[in-house]
Amino acid sequence: MKEDFLHYLWKFKKFDVLNLKTVNNEEITIVYVGQYLELAGPDFFNAQVVIGTQKWAGNVEIHIKSSDWYVHHHEKDIGYENVILHVVWEHDVAVFRSDNSEISVLELKKYVEKATLENYQSLMNPKSWIFCEKQLKNVNAFALQNWQERLFFERLERKSQPIFDLLEQTNQDWEGVLFCLLAKNFGLNTNGEIFYKMAQSLPFSTIRKESFEVENLEALIFGTAGLLESEKEDNYFKDLKFRYFYLLHKYQMEKVCLEPVQFFKHRPDNFPTIRLSQLANLYHSRQNLFSKISSLNSLKSTYELFQVTASEYWQNHYQFDKESPIKKKTLSKSFIDLIVINTIIPIQFAFAKSQGKEISEDLIQLLNEVAAEKNAIIEKFTSFGILSKTAFETQSLLQLKNEYCNKSKCLECAIGMDLIKKS
Structure with a gap:
């Protein structure tokens, strides 16, 4: 179990949201899950929840275990004073604010469907080339096509940064x-x-x-x-x-x-x-x-x-x-x-960006006119049923492998999320 899976569950409400209760048996209604920050501080900012009869607005922190609060020394950080709900997979210890008030805890494992958990565990196979290699052929074709376009432009953004750096060094000499x-x-x-x-x-x-x-x-x-x-x-x-x-x-x-x-x-x-x-x-x-x-x-x-x-x-x-x-x-x-x-x-992309076009x-x-590239990564995807006819598709797959698969960012990947949703 990893925290990013819990972030995914909370962000997209992939659990039984109608029957939630705190570990102290108070009913929970989620009004707004909050903004996922991925920065220092609580995981979700400015969430809104109703606990019992009281509506709360503040931050949500997520951990595997409640005791991780103390492992990460959040009790010493004033940035966590506004946490209104502690979402954990397993509750093992109560957590308190500096004024000794107890932070409400939602133990998530009670509310996640078995199929969702099994799909996640099946996806995260550490012995594979990429975690989802056995399920790739089941990915929704429309979702894959949209994701490839996003990946392609992510790759272009990365390639364009050295161009802008070099422009600074050459006094904007294209x-x-x-x-x-x-x-x-x-x-x-x-x-x-x-x-x-x-x-x-x-x-x-x-x-x-x-x-x-x-x-x-x-x-x-x-x-x-x-x-x-x-x-x-x-x-x-x-x-x-x-x-x-x-x-x-x-x-x-x-x-x-x-x-x-x-x-x-x-x-x-x-x-x-x-x-x-x-x-x-x-x-x-x-x-x-x-x-x-x-x-x-x-x-x-x-x-x-x-x-x-x-x-x-x-x-x-x-x-x-x-x-x-x-x-x-x-x-x-x-x-x-x-x-x-x-x-x-890359240089056409960077130039257009500099011109606001x-x-x-x-x-x-x-790029769809250019033939698909031939390399070990593309051949591997082909063996798993992801065929590429153009360089647009191969460039997207290279971005996928290098920036998502290699970094285990399955829950930030449209393919991973699509596979976990399937029951």
Whole structure:
């Protein structure tokens, strides 16, 4: 038994409310359960109950046992002086206010249906991947669909916070923020943070000024990422290195030291050299990229915008000094899908929020055009009967797993609440 289950029972009156009595046999009528605060202090604020013939207005505190009042030292906290009802699962000791008046107690276990308790106990299976995995297929489809939309926007709110933080650091430069987000996206999981720090280290004003010459962009990006440190025989490498140090001097920038980029365990097309060259060519070939991305509303136009390739040198190289068979290094549709999910949708959401605009339906529509992601979490949900056809659905499931399932917030989850209600 956990307190959050008792909070759920009280908040939604999931017990026999018509025959309630205190442990001292006084009748209880609930007028208003109060506001659930989830903050320091009593659990429910400004409740209204009738005990016997007296109507009370004040706070409600909830515990597993009455004695938890003293375990938590509430008797020493004046914030609990206005508690009018102590709701417990099991009553084991009387509790008093500072004026020695006894606080009325409702022992809840007498009034909860057996089926409700069994559903809760069945749900909270500690040996499972997620508690409700065996019951997921029984979830109401309409409730699940509504919950997925809420989860999606919760995830967007979380993703947008670093964007607003970065805006503060860049003096509200949306183009500069976009550059950092795209750099992180191009680095994928392995090199994402290194690429992000690389982008942060480069003033976007410099990127903008040098965008007309792709070799200069590559020199700045490769050099800042630490890929021009060694000595090579390759003439292209030597040219980039010369340009890099020239540009450092030109813009009076200091050389930064970042962690080495990783080649290990990457397919060649995801090598940092290829991804950074593609990023440089994107900014070389697409001026005012933020204004274009902020207005994207279809996957087709997104694919067209990101039709870029690595520089000519990289068509027959994956690393400096190592020639390979010729292959055009374009951005694949699956890679652009990741950009939509992790960069375009979050920055569109954040920009609209900063402008006070409502674009929720547009974001859902765009993400519903993107194919469902493939990863271990989504595969696991699929095995339990929750199928995903679009990235909108997979993003919602990732939020569900990471922020609710992993944190045992079943009673704050629409799925958990729906399953407990079923008898």
